[in-house]
Amino acid sequence: MLLREFWANRFWPYCTRNLRESTRVGYESAWRLHVRPVFGASDMDAISVELVDKWLAGFDSAGAARKAWAVLRAMLRRAIRWNLLDVDITRRDIQLPAKTHYEPRILTIRQQRTLLRGFYAHPLEAWLICAVSCGLRTEEGYGLEWSDIDLRSGVLHVERGLQWVGGHEVTVPPKTELSRRTLPLPRFAVKRLREIKPREGGRLIGTLTPPQAARQYASWCKRHDLPHVPARNLRHSWATSTLAAGADIAIVSKMLGHSDIKTTAKYYLKPDITLCVTRNASGSEPWSPERDSLTQRSTTWKVPYSRDTIALTRVGSICFMGGNVKFNHSGENNYAQASETIPVGYRPAERTNTPIAVFGGNTTFILYGEHTGRVTMLGNPNSAYAGCTGVWRTADPMPAA
Numbered sequence: 001m002l003l004r005e006f007w008a009n010r011f012w013p014y015c016t017r018n019l020r021e022s023t024r025v026g027y028e029s030a031w032r033l034h035v036r037p038v039f040g041a042s043d044m045d046a047i048s049v050e051l052v053d054k055w056l057a058g059f060d061s062a063g064a065a066r067k068a069w070a071v072l073r074a075m076l077r078r079a080i081r082w083n084l085l086d087v088d089i090t091r092r093d094i095q096l097p098a099k100t101h102y103e104p105r106i107l108t109i110r111q112q113r114t115l116l117r118g119f120y121a122h123p124l125e126a127w128l129i130c131a132v133s134c135g136l137r138t139e140e141g142y143g144l145e146w147s148d149i150d151l152r153s154g155v156l157h158v159e160r161g162l163q164w165v166g167g168h169e170v171t172v173p174p175k176t177e178l179s180r181r182t183l184p185l186p187r188f189a190v191k192r193l194r195e196i197k198p199r200e201g202g203r204l205i206g207t208l209t210p211p212q213a214a215r216q217y218a219s220w221c222k223r224h225d226l227p228h229v230p231a232r233n234l235r236h237s238w239a240t241s242t243l244a245a246g247a248d249i250a251i252v253s254k255m256l257g258h259s260d261i262k263t264t265a266k267y268y269l270k271p272d273i274t275l276c277v278t279r280n281a282s283g284s285e286p287w288s289p290e291r292d293s294l295t296q297r298s299t300t301w302k303v304p305y306s307r308d309t310i311a312l313t314r315v316g317s318i319c320f321m322g323g324n325v326k327f328n329h330s331g332e333n334n335y336a337q338a339s340e341t342i343p344v345g346y347r348p349a350e351r352t353n354t355p356i357a358v359f360g361g362n363t364t365f366i367l368y369g370e371h372t373g374r375v376t377m378l379g380n381p382n383s384a385y386a387g388c389t390g391v392w393r394t395a396d397p398m399p400a401a
Helices: 003-018 021-039 049-057 062-081 109-118 125-134 138-143 187-196 210-223 232-244 249-256 261-268 273-281
Strands: 155-157 161-165 168-172 182-184 296-302 309-315 318-326 333-341 354-359 364-369 374-380 385-393
Touching: 003 021, 003 062, 021 049, 021 062, 021 161, 021 168, 049 062, 109 125, 109 210, 109 232, 125 138, 125 187, 125 232, 138 161, 138 168, 138 210, 138 232, 161 210, 232 249, 232 261, 249 261, 261 364, 261 374, 318 354, 333 364, 364 385
Parallel strands: none
Antiparallel strands: 155 182, 161 168, 296 309, 309 318, 318 385, 333 374, 354 364, 354 385, 364 374
């Protein structure tokens, strides 16, 4: 069967029945612009790894290449599932263009407070309070209605999203089943929302469309010189700040509506050395020559579930962990205690669990450390090769040279 026939007769009708309109728009665009011109007249059996690699290498944009491949891959896998194709090339080592690293701009806690004060009595104030306080997806914030907020109990219910697709509004159900959730509102949010709640109810963005709300938010920030990030980054700001403050990643993951805690760790659990430095420089602890100097020490540390060791380095009061390992174990860990401990001189200052290592690659495996040196584990090492990063503050005496 020709790929264009499969698209028209089987795959696109399936998409129409099962996918969100915003997803369908993206699929149709990638098919029309990139997939159909190259593979539309090809028999599906004739599409090989070599042809796909050559096709992907010709893209100017890594993002466009990855989106186009996602559509072609979805088509071929669906054909396999429907017994229309025998050989599954999507499981082979397709050479995708390297994705440019993107680090979203986020607001600090202080900047979030300044932003909220700047929107006092603005028509979008209620929307912004909820977006900043609850880590909502952009579409969830736009779709929020006053009837979704229970000010007596101090919670809001995520029931829908509001998207702008192809020049019109689309109300969509929550992204996943776990995205339909109830979130606690901070005390200040409950107090202020009670003061500004309208009698007639309706959406928190009023009669504005999502693009209009985004433009009003951005223009007001610019006009009044307020800290500003795109609306979608308010969620990122909330999650990063909440984790940095010591919140349990499992709880944050549920509040974000993630189906998998690995997603939370991958995008939001990022060690921030500035938090360590600022805390020590603030005068919250007595100054110590050995902790506040640039004296360096280093050692190696054996990683749980691996025969490999990684570098453990200390500069002043800041400890770093980094390296690559091969895990020899699979299986989920839910805050299980490791037999390995952090050596004296490198133990975290905080008494509660401190993230000391996040492993990426084909696994999301997180290690937490305590001031006693005890290490607990979360996630699945997945018998994978993985890179590790970690940074934390210690109050231990400097190890001997």
